Amino acid sequence: xxxxxxxxxxxxxxxxxxxxxxxxxxxxxxxxxxxxxxxxxxxxxxxxxxxxxxxxxxxxxxxxxxxxxxxxxxxxxxxxxxxxxxxxxxxxxxxxxxxxxxxxxxxxxxxxxxxxxxxxxxxxxxxxxxxxxxxxxxxxxxxxxxxxxxxxxxxxxxxxxxxxxxxxxxxxxxxxxxxxxxxxxxxx
Numbered sequence: 140x141x142x143x144x145x146x147x148x149x150x151x152x153x154x155x156x157x158x159x160x161x162x163x164x165x166x167x168x169x170x171x172x173x174x175x176x177x178x179x180x181x182x183x184x185x186x187x188x189x190x191x192x193x194x195x196x197x198x199x200x201x202x203x204x205x206x207x208x209x210x211x212x213x214x215x216x217x218x219x220x221x222x223x224x225x226x227x228x229x230x231x232x233x234x235x236x237x238x239x240x241x242x243x244x245x246x247x248x249x250x251x252x253x254x255x256x257x258x259x260x261x262x263x264x265x266x267x268x269x270x271x272x273x274x275x276x277x278x279x280x281x282x283x284x285x286x287x288x289x290x291x292x293x294x295x296x297x298x299x300x301x302x303x304x305x306x307x308x309x310x311x312x313x314x315x316x317x318x319x320x321x322x323x324x325x326x327x
Contacts, residue, residue, distance in 0.1 A: 146236055146302045147315075148249030151187030154319055155266050155278040158182065159285035163321045167204035169212060170281050177264040178212045179280035180251055182318075184221075184236050184266075187249055188305040189314040191325050192220075192235035197227050199235050202324065214253060214261050221251070221300055233306050241301035243275070252277060252289060255296030265289070 158179070162168045166182060169175040181201065185191065192198035192208070199210040199220045210220035210227070219227045221238045241250070246267050252275070254263040265277035268286055275289040289297075317323040 141233060141306050141308065143304045143306050146184075146249065146305050147187045148247060148302075149187075150315055150319075151183045151249040151266065152268050154186035155179075155183045155268050156285065157319060159268075159278045159280075160283050163318075165318070165321055165324055166201060169204075173212070174263075175280040177214050177217050180264045180266050181211045181217065183249075183278075184251070184302065185325075186315060186318055187302070188236040189318070189325060190235050190305050190307045192231050194231040194234075197230040199231075214264050217251075217264060218253060218261070218298070218300065221302070234308065236302055236305045238300045238302040241299045243297075243299055245301055246270070246275060246299050247301070250302055251300040253298050253300070254292060254294035255298070257295045259296060261296075261298070263294070 163182060166178060169178050191200035193200045198208045201207040201211045209216040220231070221236060222240060223237060248267050248269055250267045252265045252267060253261045255261045265279040267275055268278040269276040276286040277289050278285050314325045
């Protein structure tokens with residue numbers, strides 16, 4: 140039976156702060172082999188949700204570099220999973236964090252920003268880590284940054300993901316301490 144719980148934004152931001160300029164040994168570092176940005180943001184969202192969706196192809200999970208869902212590390216797949224794009228929503232059983240496309244003024248710490256190039260292809264994923272004096276500050280990997288002003292990016296396009304909650308199977312255990320301390324990943 141599925142239930143819904145709150146997405147814990149503070150934990151996502153705490154995780155981002157802890158690992159912004161380092162690498163959690165539980166996860167492979169994809170910098171230099173496609174980029175680590177979505178992998179890192181997925182880790183942050185995992186810290187705020189502690190629920191993975193182990194559905195092959197259409198889920199959102201990470202076990203090893205060779206056993207992971209495309210949505211855990213791929214910019215477009217991440218967006219599709221989190222927003223419930225038709226293929227993903229009908230095939231993944233609904234477990235995991237979820238959100239919706241939002242306007243810039245709706246984002247909160249723990250939400251996500253994706254940047255697009257001039258052709259409209261989205262290529263970079265960032266976590267909103269703070270909003271200070273109306274300025275959105277982001278944290279990301281690949282080019283590691285912590286609390287960088289979003290306005291400092293020269294990106295022709297961007298979209299915003301407001302995370303609304305987490306669907307989970309009743310009876311799941313908490314994972315935050317194991318995750319942030321680099322001890323263990325949630326199991327299916």
